[in-house]
Amino acid sequence: MTANTTGQKKVILDVKNMVKYFPIRAGVFKRVVGHVQAVDDITFHVFEGETFGLVGESGCGKTTAGMTLLRLYNATSGSAYLNNIEMDENIEGMEGVDLLRLKGSRLRKLRKHVQMIFQDPYSSLNPRMRVKNIIAEGMKTHGLIKGKSDEIDKVAAIMKKVGLSVDHMYRFPHEFSGGQRQRIGIARALGVEPDLVVCDEAVSALDVSIQAQVVNLLKELQTELKLTYIFIAHDLAVVKHISDRIGVMYLGKIVEMTDKNSLFDSPLHPYTRALISAIPIPDPEHDKKRIILEGDVPSPINPPSGCRFHTRCPIAKKICSEEEPIFEEKAPGHFVACHFTDK
Numbered sequence: 001m002t003a004n005t006t007g008q009k010k011v012i013l014d015v016k017n018m019v020k021y022f023p024i025r026a027g028v029f030k031r032v033v034g035h036v037q038a039v040d041d042i043t044f045h046v047f048e049g050e051t052f053g054l055v056g057e058s059g060c061g062k063t064t065a066g067m068t069l070l071r072l073y074n075a076t077s078g079s080a081y082l083n084n085i086e087m088d089e090n091i092e093g094m095e096g097v098d099l100l101r102l103k104g105s106r107l108r109k110l111r112k113h114v115q116m117i118f119q120d121p122y123s124s125l126n127p128r129m130r131v132k133n134i135i136a137e138g139m140k141t142h143g144l145i146k147g148k149s150d151e152i153d154k155v156a157a158i159m160k161k162v163g164l165s166v167d168h169m170y171r172f173p174h175e176f177s178g179g180q181r182q183r184i185g186i187a188r189a190l191g192v193e194p195d196l197v198v199c200d201e202a203v204s205a206l207d208v209s210i211q212a213q214v215v216n217l218l219k220e221l222q223t224e225l226k227l228t229y230i231f232i233a234h235d236l237a238v239v240k241h242i243s244d245r246i247g248v249m250y251l252g253k254i255v256e257m258t259d260k261n262s263l264f265d266s267p268l269h270p271y272t273r274a275l276i277s278a279i280p281i282p283d284p285e286h287d288k289k290r291i292i293l294e295g296d297v298p299s300p301i302n303p304p305s306g307c308r309f310h311t312r313c314p315i316a317k318k319i320c321s322e323e324e325p326i327f328e329e330k331a332p333g334h335f336v337a338c339h340f341t342d343k
Helices: 061-070 103-111 131-140 146-160 179-190 207-227 238-240 259-264 270-277 318-322
Strands: 009-026 031-047 049-054 075-080 115-116 198-201 227-235 245-250 253-259 328-331 332-334
Touching: 009 061, 009 227, 031 049, 031 061, 031 207, 031 245, 031 253, 049 198, 049 238, 061 115, 061 198, 061 227, 103 115, 103 227, 115 179, 131 146, 146 270, 179 207, 207 227, 207 238, 227 238, 238 259, 245 259, 253 259, 253 270, 259 270, 318 328
Parallel strands: 049 227, 049 245, 115 198, 198 227
Antiparallel strands: 009 031, 009 075, 245 253, 253 332, 328 332
16 A cells, blocks of 8 residues: 655545456356457546546546446456545545455445435436435435434435525436436435435436536535546536546546646647637637648547557657657656657
8 A cells, every 4th residue: 555645635545556357258158268458457546625637538538437436347457446435434444455456344324424426317216206315325324314304404404505496305317307306416415415426427418508507516615525526527617617636547547647737738648738729719710730630530449559659649759659758747746748848
C-alpha cells in the first residue's frame, strides 16, 4: 500500500496498475480465444473532498474502470486502496483496504462507503418499487434505519436535499421525468452516507437545462455532505465545470492527468488537444481551429503496438508505433504518456 497523503492533501482512493480484461470465448467448449482489453494498467489517485473527472470517447474504458472500482466487475489485476474514511466499529481495522481484493461480508460492509450514480435514470430504478422503498433499501441493508417512522423521516430528509417533493414518496419511477428520476438515483446513493461516489455519465441522458441543475446539485451536496466524486463523462465542458482534476482515457489507458486549469490551458497530449478543440464555443465570431482526428478508435481486442493513439495522432513518428510511452510527470502534478509532449 502506498502513502495516503500527498503534500497536505489526503488521498482517499489510490489506484495502482488496475487491469480489467473480458475473455472472448468461442467453439463448442467455450475456450478463451482472446480478451477485450477494456482497462489496461491505469494508475491514479483521488484526494479527499475533490471531484476527479475521467473523460474520453465512447469505448475508452472509463465506465468499466468505475464499475471495476465498485466491484460490479472483478478486476483482472491491480489494486485500489480506500483510505482515510471513518469505518464503522464492526469493521474496525479495514481502513486502507484494497477494494479489488475484498470478498463476502467485508465487501458488503464496505459498500456503504462507496456508491454509484448510474448513467440511465430509467433502467437503474426498479419500476415495481415506490420511491420510498428505492431510497430506503440501502439504508435498511446497512442498518441505518430503526423502525417505520425513522424510515419515513430519513427518506423525506434526503428527498428534500436532492430537490424532490416529499409528497411524491409513494409514487413509482414511471411517474417522474428523467431529471427527477436521476435525483431519485442520487438520493438512493447518498442515503447510506457514502464517502466516495462514482458518477457514471450522471447527466448525459438528460436535457441540457436539466444537466446544469443536476451538476449544480451535485456540487452543493458535495460541499454540504463532504463527499468525494469520481465524475465519468465524455462532455469536457461539463467535466471542466465540476472537476478539480481530470484524467483523460484512450483505449483503456490514461494518457494525461492534471488539474483542470492546466489541462485546458496547456494540454500536453495530442489526444487531449483534439478533445478540447471539439468543445463548442457560444460565440459566432470566435475563430477556433478544430483538430480533426482521422480514422476510428482501434479495437480493444487487438490494440496497436507502442502508443495506442499513434494510428490517429497528427504528430506520430516511428518510435510511437514501436515503443509505449511512459506515463510520467512532465510538470508538477501534470502526468502524460507521450514521446513528444513539446510539440
